[in-house]
Every structure is written in C-alpha cells, then in structure tokens.
Amino acid sequence: MSDVNTKIPYKIYLNEDEIPKQWYNVRADMKNKPAPLLNPGTLQPLKPEELAPIFCEELIAQELDDNTAYIDIPEEIQEYYKTYRPSPTMRAYHLEKALGTPAKIYYKFEGNNTSGSHKLNSALAQAYYAKKQGLKGVTTETGAGQWGTALSMACAYFGLDCKVYMVKVSYEQKPFRREVMRTYGASVTPSPSMETAVGRKILAEHPGTTGSLGCAISEAVEVATSNEGYRYVLGSVLNQVLLHQSIIGLEAKAALDKYNITPDIIIGCAGGGSNLGGLISPFMGEKLRGEKDYRIIAVEPASCPSFTRGKFAYDFCDTGMICPLAKMYTLGSSFIPSPNHAGGLRFHGMSSILSQLYHDGLMEAKAVEQTAVFEAAEMFARTEGILPAPESSHAIRAAIDEALKCKETGEEKTILFGLTGTGYFDMVAYEQYHNGSMTDYIPTDADLQKGFDGIPKFPGNEI
Ligand SMILES: *Cc1c(COP(=O)(O)O)cnc(C)c1O
Numbered sequence: 001m002s003d004v005n006t007k008i009p010y011k012i013y014l015n016e017d018e019i020p021k022q023w024y025n026v027r028a029d030m031k032n033k034p035a036p037l038l039n040p041g042t043l044q045p046l047k048p049e050e051l052a053p054i055f056c057e058e059l060i061a062q063e064l065d066d067n068t069a070y071i072d073i074p075e076e077i078q079e080y081y082k083t084y085r086p087s088p089t090m091r092a093y094h095l096e097k098a099l100g101t102p103a104k105i106y107y108k109f110e111g112n113n114t115s116g117s118h119k120l121n122s123a124l125a126q127a128y129y130a131k132k133q134g135l136k137g138v139t140t141e142t143g144a145g146q147w148g149t150a151l152s153m154a155c156a157y158f159g160l161d162c163k164v165y166m167v168k169v170s171y172e173q174k175p176f177r178r179e180v181m182r183t184y185g186a187s188v189t190p191s192p193s194m195e196t197a198v199g200r201k202i203l204a205e206h207p208g209t210t211g212s213l214g215c216a217i218s219e220a221v222e223v224a225t226s227n228e229g230y231r232y233v234l235g236s237v238l239n240q241v242l243l244h245q246s247i248i249g250l251e252a253k254a255a256l257d258k259y260n261i262t263p264d265i266i267i268g269c270a271g272g273g274s275n276l277g278g279l280i281s282p283f284m285g286e287k288l289r290g291e292k293d294y295r296i297i298a299v300e301p302a303s304c305p306s307f308t309r310g311k312f313a314y315d316f317c318d319t320g321m322i323c324p325l326a327k328m329y330t331l332g333s334s335f336i337p338s339p340n341h342a343g344g345l346r347f348h349g350m351s352s353i354l355s356q357l358y359h360d361g362l363m364e365a366k367a368v369e370q371t372a373v374f375e376a377a378e379m380f381a382r383t384e385g386i387l388p389a390p391e392s393s394h395a396i397r398a399a400i401d402e403a404l405k406c407k408e409t410g411e412e413k414t415i416l417f418g419l420t421g422t423g424y425f426d427m428v429a430y431e432q433y434h435n436g437s438m439t440d441y442i443p444t445d446a447d448l449q450k451g452f453d454g455i456p457k458f459p460g461n462e463i
Pocket residue numbers: 116117118119146147235236237269270271272273274275276344345389391392420421422
C-alpha cells in the first residue's frame with residue numbers, strides 16, 4: 001500500500017476560513033453566452049420586471065448577469081455554510097485498489113448535511129434573498145426529495161414559509177422524506193394535485209399519472225404567483241443555481257491545489273446540471289480562458305437522456321407550459337420518464353449554461369443504464385464505505401469506467417468526480433437491485449419523438 005504512505009491524505013479538508021467568500025459565474029468567461037430566457041407569448045428575451053412576479057429580485061439579477069465573474073456570498077449565508085462546509089475532497093484509495101487501476105480517483109463529497117445532497121448550497125442562498133426582500137414564503141417542486149428537504153432547512157433557518165410539491169411517485173415511495181420536510185416546517189403536497197388549476201388539468205389529461213418534475217414545477221409556480229408575498233424557487237437548471245453551486249468546484253480546486261493535483265478528467269451526474277455546473281465552473285473557467293485543458297464528462301441516465309439524445313432548442317421548463325422558454329438540450333416538456341427509474345435525474349431539460357458548453361464541444365456526455373449504476377454504487381459502498389445516492393452513482397459508474405480504461409492502457413490519469421449525496425432514502429431502489437427486479441428501461445426513438453413533437457415551433461427554433 002505504497003499509496004497510503006504518500007503525502008496525499010484520504011480527506012483533504014480546507015480550514016473554515018478557506019471557504020470561498022465569493023461565487024464564480026462561469027458565464028463571464030464564456031464567449032458564446034447561454035441563450036436568454038424568452039417570454040413564451042412575445043418570444044422576446046424576458047425583462048427583469050416580467051420575471052418579478054415569479055422570482056425574487058436579487059435572484060433575477062443573478063439569473064440575468066452574464067458578465068460579473070465573482071459575486072460576494074452574503075455573510076448570513078457564509079455563517080450557515082460554516083456549519084457543514086467545507087466539504088471534504090476525498091482520495092478513493094480503497095476503490096482504486098479494488099479496481100487495480102493506476103488511476104488516481106478523487107471525489108468531492110456533498111452528502112454531509114441532513115438534506116443528504118449539494119442542494120443546500122443553493123437553498124440557503126435562495127431563502128436568504130427571499131427573506132431579504134421581505135417575502136412571506138416560497139414554493140417549489142421536489143422529485144427525489146433532496147431539494148425539498150434542503151429548502152425546508154433553509155426556510156426554517158431564515159424564518160420563511162415553505163410549500164413543496166412533491167412528484168407523486170416519490171411521495172409514495174419515500175414517506176420519510178416527507179416527514180423530514182415537515183420536521184423543518186414545510187407543507188408537502190403530492191403532485192399532480194387537485195389544489196391547482198394546472199394540476200387538475202394534468203390529472204384530467206393523464207389520469208393515474210405518477211407525476212413528473214415538470215408537472216410539480218407548474219403547480220408550484222401557479223401557487224407562488226397567485227399568493228401575495230410568495231415567490232417560486234427552483235433547485236437546479238437555472239443560471240443562479242449553478243452560480244451558488246460553484247462553491248463545490250471552488251473548494252475542490254482549492255483543496256487539490258494544496259497538493260499540486262490537476263485532474264485530467266472531471267465527472268459529474270447531470271439531472272438539471274447544477275452539481276456538475278458547480279463542480280466544473282472554476283476548471284471550465286481556466287479552459288475557456290485557454291489556461292488549462294480538462295476532459296469533462298456529464299453522466300445521465302439512459303432512461304432520461306437529455307444531452308445524448310435530446311434536441312438543442314427553446315422549450316418550456318414545465319409540463320403546464322407556463323414557465324419561460326429556455327434554450328437547452330431537451331426531451332420535450334411533455335416527456336415523463338419511466339416511473340421504474342430510481343431517484344432524481346428525471347428532468348426533461350438541462351441547464352442552458354451546460355447546454356451551450358456541450359454544444360460548443362467543451363464537454364462530453366454519456367448515458368448509463370440503471371443496473372450498471374447500482375453495480376457501481378454497491379462497489380463504492382463496499383470499498384469507500386459511503387452509501388451513495390443513486391444520482392451520484394451515475395458519476396461513480398463513469399469514474400470506474402475511466403479508471404478501468406487506465407488499467408488497460410497503464411495511464412495514471414487523475415479523475416475527479418462529484419459525489420453529490422447519500423442514498424439512505426433510496427433503499428426501495430437498492431432493494432429492487434438486490435432482488436433482481438430492477439430493469440434498464442431505455443425509451444425508443446418513437447417514445448422520444450412524442451416529447452419532441454411538443455417542443456414549441458417558431459422561426460429560429462427548428463429542431
Ligand atoms: C438533485 C440531485 C442531483 C441532480 O441534480 P443536478 O442539478 O443535476 O445536480 C444529483 N445528486 C443528488 C444527490 C441530488 O440531490
């Protein structure tokens with residue numbers, strides 16, 4: 001075990017005073033900026049005042065800011081960050097040994113807080129700005145439940161009301177997630193519900209539907225815009241969320257820099273793109289400025305393949321088609337992923353920032369099948385000890401595959417991946433895997449075409 005005697009520790013921690021005090025906005029270094037959000041009625045770029053009924057003012061400013069590279073993290077947010085950050089950058093010595101690879105594998109672990117994921121990094125920021133604006137509360141959707149939990153925690157901390165619309169299939173599969181949110185004071189409603197006009201419409205058109213993030217977003221937006229003092233907040237996809245999540249990459253880079261470690265390959269799972277966008281931001285900044293080069297890989301489920309099989313077009317972010325249009329890799333807002341796909345990463349679209357970077361060839365994407373993901377999850381649990389979230393395990397799968405390639409070629413590549421969270425609430429999925437009842441559902445071209453047919457058609461938006 002000569003590796004263990006080298007100077008690189010298992011856990012590279014930063015000190016509390018080394019937690020970044022500014023977020024990094026990768027858009028500032030992008031030559032091709034992500035396309036602006038459009039008003040679906042006029043097809044013109046949305047102005048801040050048009051977004052104001054939906055989002056908090058300060059968050060709108062961050063959403064539309066393509067030019068400021070560094071944005072100060074307010075002190076109140078830094079104070080809470082200190083309770084669970086810095087998160088460790090880990091060297092996966094045990095996994096490397098089990099694989100017999102010459103590759104050096106590092107992972108940034110974001111599961112050390114009660115939400116069990118990186119989502120708290122943005123939830124705190126969004127709740128803070130809502131409180132600062134004097135609002136009463138916020139509404140949101142949650143799929144697997146991590147975002148709803150993180151937002152409930154942040155709202156409890158800043159003293160805000162929190163209404164969560166939870167995708168029905170996970171509401172039923174994960175009753176304990178719901179109780180955690182209620183412990184923090186949030187109200188939780190299974191979506192689609194009969195409480196909103198859009199929920200009633202979706203239920204009339206698709207009776208018995210198990211819901212989707214797109215449906216839940218429509219409901220949460222409707223409730224926010226029809227209640228005085230409420231705004232809607234979103235846990236992924238948006239530019240502002242990637243900005244807040246840049247803390248992941250900034251910390252990881254600072255930790256690796258301490259030991260002069262430069263990753264060759266950076267890997268993250270991609271649902272709406274927030275953890276991946278956050279992890280890669282400072283590295284991508286160097287790449288965009290021509291200072292360094294990295295191979296960056298987004299990993300998505302084969303059952304919801306936005307990057308690898310989607311279209312790059314303006315589309316709605318929600319099933320109810322009431323949200324702004326975003327230009328992104330999308331499967332169409334009516335695409336509802338198979339309910340037998342476990343965990344998150346079920347959103348039909350992808351961050352506009354990552355979509356533009358992918359379109360410009362600055363990063364790669366790959367889709368992986370569900371049983372292969374759980375095989376990797378189990379190997380990781382048995383070697384590194386941490387029970388990974390199914391979402392995170394997509395990144396583990398890809399990291400293992402790259403490490404196995406190194407074993408064949410003898411290359412000592414350095415791999416960094418994002419371990420976004422823990423899987424304690426995902427034991428139904430683990431059970432299916434252990435019982436052999438887990439399936440690898442992959443949508444057919446005809447299935448995907450139905451989603452593509454719903455992408456809005458207007459000049460310049462041909463698919
Ligand atoms: C939400 C979530 C993801 C996926 O969301 P992104 O916005 O793509 O990061 C991944 N892992 C965990 C643990 C999550 O909670």
